[in-house]
Amino acid sequence: MGSQEQRIQAFVKLGQLLRDFKFDSPSYNTQECEFRNAVQRAGSKNGWFTRENLEYAITAWGRELTEDKLRSWISAYSIPERDPRCVAVIMAGNIPMVGFHDLLCVLMTGHRALVKLSSGDTELLPALIRKLVEYEPLMEGIITVSDGIMKGFDAVIATGSDNTSRYFEYYFGNKPHIIRKNRNSVAVLTGKETPEQLKALGNDIFMYFGLGCRNVSKLFVPQGYSFESLFTSLEPFESIKNHHKYHNNYDYNKAVYLMSEFPFLDNGFLILKEDKGYASPIGTVYYETYSTLQELGGKLEAEKERIQCVVADGFSAGEVPFGRTQNPSLSDYADGVDTVEFLLKT
Template sequence: MATLEERFKAFVKLGEFLRNFRPAENTGNEAYEELKQVLRQARLKNGWFSEDNLHHAIAAWGDLLTPENLNTWISSYPVQDEASGEIAIIMAGNIPLVGFHDLLSVLITGHTAKVKLSSNDKDLLPFLMRKLTEFEPRLEGQVQFVEGILKDFDAVIATGSDNTSRYFEYYFGHKPHIIRKNRNSVAVLQGNETQQTLSALGEDIFHYFGLGCRSVSKLFVPESYDFKKFFQAIEPYKKLIDHHKYHNNYDYNKAVYLMSEFPFLDNGFLLLKPDENYASPIGTLFYETYDSKTQIKDKLTADQNKIQCVVAEGISPVEVAFGQTQKPSLTDYADGVDTVEFLLKT
């Protein structure tokens, strides 16, 4: 069993490995050539895992796994050298490495992990765990990737949809658990945003094709808001329409809205539809109007269990700056549930 210091150093080395990855370089380096091959396999198996998105996920975790970030994160908890729990992790596969934070939390607290990967993301995480074990051989056996039924575990962390959460509750409700449901992110516009601010919002909307829970799927705008400035600011993201899966979703949703005679706005690569729901389909952004700050603040408070991030300025006490939803810190826990605190009680 690796000590806390050894586990810490292993993740620091993994972060350094990821930061030094240069897709167009590293030629001849065996480890990086293997990583390139793993990324190619991931792209072939999942059409949503574009080269840009995979590289973004690698770079993001490289930036997070520094001695400073890890120490700031973990030093506030009473983590010991050893823990005896076996933690089952059921991972989503909507964006690359979406379950890495859960696995990091389990290992850094000294537990062992039994991981059930999503069929949409089965290549990258096992590769990173092999590298981690190379950096610290005493972590060998701390992670088991399970294909069949999960058995013999002390607690579970499961991520899925509102539908799958009901199954998770049925099968795992008798164990200590974190069960995550659908959440979406929103942005609140006040009409005085600069082009730079609105362009940054495009990153929150379009990165990972809008598939992540931190992706903005709905706008709240003032009554009579003019979307012309917004459309101008997001024009640089029109290249997404060249991605066949995104294009197909955009075309399909547009056809549905036309046949159903739903009102919507269209700039050629994004549909804006008035809708009270939060989870908009790919290629579509829902919007809803508000008439006062008090009204929108009350709305966000009432629906907080449906919302992952609020992108705004001066609206919410937990708001995220424009352009920052896809750059979470280690303390930005999904659904606001502190995973490390949960694990330390297990």
């Protein structure tokens, strides 16, 4: 599949395509037109893939796929030139391009990729794969999209839910594997946050309608915390209620809470419900109170297997700043498992 340099250059060209992408700009460039058509098909097939969310995902990846960032990221590893192994990549489809990082890791470590697409995202990844092959013809045959039963692979990277992970373990447990389960992200509030930080938290909550594992679905607040400032800072996101799928979920969950006589707070487009769980339903964010930050730190450490990101300001070493959960870098690996290290040992 060519040298590492050829692989880098293919992704650099792909990054340029993503940075140049505009929904509305008229173009007679065949490559741009083909990619734009694929993006539009993705939006028409999946009601959660709105124009805003598609543009956000494309822009975020365009920022990462630069020559400097790719070289800086991959130079931290020693990539041997060896016979490639076949790595099965079973992708999720909850947010646009969510499986792309796994594909990038497989190819940059010199392996072949056998890709199983999610039914929720059948257009974007194949379009990106076609572009990679155009930019580096040696990649043809290195990436295979499987429609049926997957065979002949040496390792597996599978992303799914707690339920699907049990099936993955059963079918793929005898192969080297990364099997990802449900994770959620949390925010730690102290009451000292600025309006700007609370507004930025709205991006962590509402981007992709809260469907990603990096979306904040749980707040930890001090005892006696007033949510008034938070609700005020979230007002700019009110238009999310105009999306019918989101609004239907919000209405349904509100009705369930009312009929069950659960107490909750509501601003007309977001429900805040006190709950010890992490995986809140669409249109709802759970919250839980804490006594001291030290006590909370111990709790989150004990439950770290359930948490993807911790959004905070001065709480812990690995925290993510407000508003930044959906802007991971190339070295931000899902579940904290270094995908490249895994692939180098495969």
